[in-house]
Amino acid sequence: MMVSMKKAVLFPVLVGFILSMAAGIALAEEKIGVLEPQKVLSQHPKMAQVSKQVQAIVQKKQAEAKSAIEKEKDNKKKEEIYKTKRNEAATEEQKLMAPLFKDIDLAIRSVAKAKGLTVVISKTRVFVGGVDITEDVIRELKKKAQ
Secondary structure (H helix, E strand, O other), X not given: OHHHHXXXXXXXXXXXXXXXXXXXXXXXXXOEEEEOHHHHHHOOOOHHHHHHXXXXXXXXXXXXXXXXXXXXXXXXXXXXXXXXXHHHHHHHHHHHHHHHHHHHHHHHHHHHHHHOOOEEEEHHHOOOOOEEOHHHXXXXXXXXXX
């Protein structure tokens, strides 16, 4: 009875050890890239143009809201007008930014594949390590823009 009790305790420990070894090997095979998303976005060749468009839309929606709010007496309706115009501006901004995000995603994937990276994460989430591909992604974006 004592021998079977030892086996019952040792078997789960052994399985846990083997699984942790396998996980360690899997992690060792991962090649991690890091990048600065804000820097990549700010360096996108179309970012300046899109920023101007976004700013124009925000100003237009603010003017529309101000005009409609000035005509309205009910505070609840004023708040609804403000929220509606803010949401309209956010939707328009998302439509304008979507192609940039798609370009960035494709550039990240291209650079990661070329460098044999299996994982790419934001540099702000990493304390130590990883291959910084920020400048490579920016170069890829500029190359695709030409």
